[in-house]
Amino acid sequence: MARVEMLEKILPKFVAIVETRQDIEVELFPEEELALGMAVPKRISEFTTARACARAALRKLGLPAAPIPNGERGEPEWPIGVVGSITHCEHYRACAVSHAHRVLTLGIDAEPNAALRSGLIDDIARPEELPMLRRLASEPSEIHWDRLLFSAKESVYKAWFPLARRWLGFEDAIVEIDPKQGTFHAKLLVEGPSLADARPKATRDMPLDTSVSTGASLQGFTGRWIVDDGIVATAIALTQR
Numbered sequence: 560m561a562r563v564e565m566l567e568k569i570l571p572k573f574v575a576i577v578e579t580r581q582d583i584e585v586e587l588f589p590e591e592e593l594a595l596g597m598a599v600p601k602r603i604s605e606f607t608t609a610r611a612c613a614r615a616a617l618r619k620l621g622l623p624a625a626p627i628p629n630g631e632r633g634e635p636e637w638p639i640g641v642v643g644s645i646t647h648c649e650h651y652r653a654c655a656v657s658h659a660h661r662v663l664t665l666g667i668d669a670e671p672n673a674a675l676r677s678g679l680i681d682d683i684a685r686p687e688e689l690p691m692l693r694r695l696a697s698e699p700s701e702i703h704w705d706r707l708l709f710s711a712k713e714s715v716y717k718a719w720f721p722l723a724r725r726w727l728g729f730e731d732a733i734v735e736i737d738p739k740q741g742t743f744h745a746k747l748l749v750e751g752p753s754l755a756d757a758r759p760k761a762t763r764d765m766p767l768d769t770s771v772s773t774g775a776s777l778q779g780f781t782g783r784w785i786v787d788d789g790i791v792a793t794a795i796a797l798t799q800r
């Protein structure tokens with residue numbers, strides 16, 4: 560597996576990550592075949608490669624290979640005691656997993672570092688986010704900040720869903736990107752799930768990614784981002800207490 564190390568730079572050490580830029584063929588479990596259904600070759604490749612990454616990531620945690628089908632809302636279904644997230648875009652696939660006793664939820668997303676197609680920004684950005692995008696775009700940079708905002712929101716949704724088990728729209732969070740720290744914060748504008756039993760704590764090796772607003776319910780997520788070799792990647796790891 561060709562070694563890629565983007566997410567490793569932005570996720571805590573206790574998250575097992577496997578990233579690849581090449582497709583990998585593995586035999587799928589029957590549950591995965593069923594979840595995949597009648598798919599086009601592109602979907603078969605990304606799904607199968609993501610499962611190969613998932614198995615390798617589980618192995619890093621000391622766990623055996625297991626089927627990772629999709630649930631009703633597309634979410635990956637992890638073995639009991641595991642949390643994880645999957646992303647795939649052209650020339651890049653990745654999986655991040657961790658033990659559920661360490662991490663409450665994970666969200667990862669990767670996108671090509673290219674401008675969003677015309678008009679899409681109106682669908683994904685809130686009015687409050689537009690001045691930030693204009694400010695960021697006014698500085699010379701190779702980073703497509705509109706794409707980074709999109710990716711951050713996708714990571715938010717992937718981290719949100721396993722906790723809330725419900726939809727979160729692009730208009731339901733305001734994302735603030737910190738261009739210097741390589742972080743972002745998503746403030747939720749809808750009632751989040753209760754976190755009373757799962758207060759997160761910061762760790763020495765990753766103080767920022769683990770910080771969420773405390774309180775009875777989830778108020779937001781803090782994540783990290785990286786841009787390298789034509790890919791924008793974002794990641795959220797919300798740790799268990």
Ligand SMILES: CC(C)(COP(=O)(O)OP(=O)(O)OC[C@H]1O[C@@H](n2cnc3c(N)ncnc32)[C@H](O)[C@@H]1OP(=O)(O)O)[C@@H](O)C(=O)NCCC(=O)NCCS
Nearest residue numbers: 632633634635645646647712713716717720727728729732
């Ligand atoms: C589900 C969604 C986030 C996937 O993102 P994407 O950029 O299209 O695709 P990616 O390749 O990065 O990710 C695909 C993976 O997302 C995961 N995924 C899909 N639905 C999911 C869900 N409900 N919860 C968590 N993860 C999910 C799956 O693992 C999938 O891979 P797989 O089918 O091989 O298992 C996106 O299609 C979507 O529906 N977005 C709208 C919701 C949103 O982003 N809201 C913003 C809130 S601020």
